Amino acid sequence: MALLELRGISKAFGGLQVVSDLDLHVGEGEIVSVIGPNGAGKTTVFNLITGIFRPDSGSIVFEGDVVSNLSPHTITTRGIARTFQTLRLFLNMTVLENVMVAAYGNTRSTIVEAMLQLPRSRREEKEIRKLAEEKLSFFGQRLMGYRWDQPAYSLSYANRRRLEIARAMATGARLLLLDEPAAGMNPVETHEITDLIGKLRDDGGYTILVIEHDMHVVEGISDRVVALDYGQKIAEGSFEEVATSPRVVEAYLGLRKAETK
Amino acid sequence: MSTGAPEPPDARDRPRVGVDEWVANVDERRETGTGVTGFVARTWERLPAVARLAILIGPFVVFPFVTNEGNLFRYGLITVVYALLALGLNVVVGFAGLLDLGYVAFFGFGAYLYGIMASGHSGHHLQAEIAIPIVVVASALLGLVLGLTSWRLLGDYLAIVTLFFLQAFVIFVNNANGGLSDFSYPFVGRVDLTGGANGLDQIDPLNFFGHQITTTKGYYLYTLAALTILMIMLFFVNKSRTGRSWRALREDPLAAEVMTVPVNRLKLLAFMFGAATAGFTGTIFGAVQSGAFPGDYDVGLLITIYAIVILGGLGSIGGVVIGALVVNGVPELLRSSTNARFLFYAVIVVALLVAMKPWYRAVLVLLGTIAFGAVVHAIAGAAWSRSTAGHIEGGGTFGRALDHWVLIPTHASRLAGWAYFALIVAALLLTLVRGWWRAIALIPALYLAAFVWENKLVEQVSGATRLIMLGALLVVIMNVRPSGIFGTSRVEVV
Numbered sequence: 001m002a003l004l005e006l007r008g009i010s011k012a013f014g015g016l017q018v019v020s021d022l023d024l025h026v027g028e029g030e031i032v033s034v035i036g037p038n039g040a041g042k043t044t045v046f047n048l049i050t051g052i053f054r055p056d057s058g059s060i061v062f063e064g065d066v067v068s069n070l071s072p073h074t075i076t077t078r079g080i081a082r083t084f085q086t087l088r089l090f091l092n093m094t095v096l097e098n099v100m101v102a103a104y105g106n107t108r109s110t111i112v113e114a115m116l117q118l119p120r121s122r123r124e125e126k127e128i129r130k131l132a133e134e135k136l137s138f139f140g141q142r143l144m145g146y147r148w149d150q151p152a153y154s155l156s157y158a159n160r161r162r163l164e165i166a167r168a169m170a171t172g173a174r175l176l177l178l179d180e181p182a183a184g185m186n187p188v189e190t191h192e193i194t195d196l197i198g199k200l201r202d203d204g205g206y207t208i209l210v211i212e213h214d215m216h217v218v219e220g221i222s223d224r225v226v227a228l229d230y231g232q233k234i235a236e237g238s239f240e241e242v243a244t245s246p247r248v249v250e251a252y253l254g255l256r257k258a259e260t261k
Numbered sequence: 262m263s264t265g266a267p268e269p270p271d272a273r274d275r276p277r278v279g280v281d282e283w284v285a286n287v288d289e290r291r292e293t294g295t296g297v298t299g300f301v302a303r304t305w306e307r308l309p310a311v312a313r314l315a316i317l318i319g320p321f322v323v324f325p326f327v328t329n330e331g332n333l334f335r336y337g338l339i340t341v342v343y344a345l346l347a348l349g350l351n352v353v354v355g356f357a358g359l360l361d362l363g364y365v366a367f368f369g370f371g372a373y374l375y376g377i378m379a380s381g382h383s384g385h386h387l388q389a390e391i392a393i394p395i396v397v398v399a400s401a402l403l404g405l406v407l408g409l410t411s412w413r414l415l416g417d418y419l420a421i422v423t424l425f426f427l428q429a430f431v432i433f434v435n436n437a438n439g440g441l442s443d444f445s446y447p448f449v450g451r452v453d454l455t456g457g458a459n460g461l462d463q464i465d466p467l468n469f470f471g472h473q474i475t476t477t478k479g480y481y482l483y484t485l486a487a488l489t490i491l492m493i494m495l496f497f498v499n500k501s502r503t504g505r506s507w508r509a510l511r512e513d514p515l516a517a518e519v520m521t522v523p524v525n526r527l528k529l530l531a532f533m534f535g536a537a538t539a540g541f542t543g544t545i546f547g548a549v550q551s552g553a554f555p556g557d558y559d560v561g562l563l564i565t566i567y568a569i570v571i572l573g574g575l576g577s578i579g580g581v582v583i584g585a586l587v588v589n590g591v592p593e594l595l596r597s598s599t600n601a602r603f604l605f606y607a608v609i610v611v612a613l614l615v616a617m618k619p620w621y622r623a624v625l626v627l628l629g630t631i632a633f634g635a636v637v638h639a640i641a642g643a644a645w646s647r648s649t650a651g652h653i654e655g656g657g658t659f660g661r662a663l664d665h666w667v668l669i670p671t672h673a674s675r676l677a678g679w680a681y682f683a684l685i686v687a688a689l690l691l692t693l694v695r696g697w698w699r700a701i702a703l704i705p706a707l708y709l710a711a712f713v714w715e716n717k718l719v720e721q722v723s724g725a726t727r728l729i730m731l732g733a734l735l736v737v738i739m740n741v742r743p744s745g746i747f748g749t750s751r752v753e754v755v
Contacts, residue, residue: 071523076520077521088516090508091512100502100505101509101517101522109501109502110503111503111534115497
């Protein structure tokens with residue numbers, strides 16, 4: 001059974017049909033890439049899955065439950081966490097705190113318990129801290145030690161992308177949605193991200209749905225590639241199948257060039 | 262790593278200079294700053310939380326045992342009350358980032374509700390240990406209702422709606438006196454709830470299990486204890502999942518929501534927490550005043566509390582204490598010319614030391630000014646004896662020393678008026694020159710400032726001068742610490 005399944009999802013903004021009748025499934029332990037030209041509706045799909053937008057029709061099923069009517073924080077607590085294409089870190093909080101925030105959904109202690117420093121609050125705080133440190137150490141030396149107490153804005157661009165992934169991991173999610181994780185990175189860092197995504201699945205046990213424009217990354221990581229254009233699925237399959245599909249070539253390069261090729 | 266220094270053992274794993282670490286360190290340096298302020302800030306950061314609390318609260322604890330002056334004491338009490346109020350507002354505005362302009366209404370609500378439950382006006386005399394929890398819970402519930410608006414409204418719009426809430430509250434208490442046009446309540450009909458424009462009088466003093474707080478000192482210590490306890494509790498909350506989530510939603514509500522934080526619930530919680538704090542403070546204020554009056558809970562107070570929070574640093578727990586001290590205490594201290602004089606010179610010296618770099622330039626300017634004054638005083642005294650004939654009254658040792666430095670002519674008010682004008686021109690001219698020229702030009706300008714101060718401003722110390730001084734002080738503070746005294750500089754867009 002698929003971990004995540006989108007059944008006939010449609011979404012329109014006013015008269016603009018952004019996603020139409022989209023079916024998509026992600027199996028347990030899979031890495032699925034979503035590609036498509038700018039404006040194809042990739043990020044909207046992410047927003048629909050994480051509950052930021054409600055689909056006009058269709059349903060989203062995660063682990064056998066319909067989640068398309070839940071609020072974003074509940075969906076994330078259920079096990080779907082995402083990163084943002086335009087980074088949305090809590091810039092004025094420390095690196096460690098950024099990750100610790102994401103543990104909210106899986107902890108229970110109330111404000112009163114925190115005020116009085118009751119045992120549950122103290123225990124949970126220790127656990128949250130340990131969890132955050134564990135997730136940060138996943139990135140090796142890049143996010144280690146001395147950086148943890150610095151504000152997030154002092155990180156380099158690449159490290160901010162890593163921190164976003166660490167934050168998503170700390171939600172306890174099983175499915176990570178990565179929105180262009182290699183955007184704005186140099187070739188070395190892009191290579192690292194490719195390795196990292198593989199490691200996330202192999203060592204971390206995550207299932208990954210990723211939007212990416214860099215075809216080297218897509219080729220390197222994907223079990224399966226889904227191509228979107230104008231909110232519709234135009235191709236699906238292995239990287240080779242999708243990359244050579246006439247409809248994908250057409251979407252990226254235009255019809256005439258595809259014919260002359 | 263081309264430097265000759267030996268490499269640490271883990272050097273291989275370290276990021277290279279110019280990649281990440283260097284950038285990070287630059288930011289760190291910029292954040293703490295250099296010079297005197299940077300040093301103070303760093304030292305403060307290193308202190309354990311208990312020591313910080315002791316430094317902040319300690320003077321307040323000592324205060325009632327070293328002074329017996331009635332008025333000063335009362336201002337001490339009001340300062341602590343304002344600090345407590347600001348602490349609650351800081352949760353709503355500083356932590357959660359919700360612009361709540363209706364905050365003072367909860368303060369008034371607390372005072373009135375306590376008054377309704379325990380006063381000669383209403384005829385009920387509930388014990389404080391019963392009445393206060395009721396007030397706190399009721400305020401929190403009212404906060405919940407107002408907080409509901411924050412689900413849909415953000416920023417300016419939330420500010421407008423909450424400000425209307427405050428105005429509605431003021432109008433309500435102004436009219437809910439059981440008059441002919443008043444609302445007829447279910448079961449009880451028309452009752453005089455608030456006393457209308459005359460206020461709700463004869464509020465009982467706080468009465469815990471039969472023990473009444475009767476003295477100003479008693480209220481002072483009671484409020485101070487509440488402030489201290491709340492500060493400690495907020496310190497823990499700030500580090501807990503709740504506090505972290507508040508700060509996260511201030512930074513980016515959408516990202517917080519997607520990272521499992523139920524943003525709407527936390528907004529309500531912030532409103533409720535703020536409202537409960539304000540309501541609780543209202544019971545104290547009502548009991549101290551032994552009355553609740555509509556005019557006390559208006560926009561003026563709101564601005565004062567906001568000034569305290571912003572001056573202390575948004576989101577800083579300790580900052581509210583300092584903020585309350587500056588906003589509330591300084592104008593009172595300035596009423597006496599001795600204090601005002603001391604503050605005047607102290608602000609000049611501190612501002613010079615902080616703003617002028619390198620530091621020895623500031624020292625040279627100060628020494629130069631002292632020498633310049635002594636020379637001018639000697640020459641003018643020899644040439645025209647009337648120019649030094651005046652005396653500083655009641656300045657103590659410091660005043661007598663000044664007598665031999667500043668020119669104090671008799672009947673100098675017209676001359677001083679011109680000097681005041683010249684001082685403003687000099688200050689403007691000073692902005693045009695740079696470097697050493699400015700340092701040199703500062704010397705006569707500072708002396709002129711001292712002359713104007715001693716001959717003109719000090720006379721009106723309880724009037725206009727006080728406000729000019731406060732304004733100047735705020736300008737200095739905001740220049741030195743742009744994000745509040747205890748605030749950390751925040752980066753909006755990188």
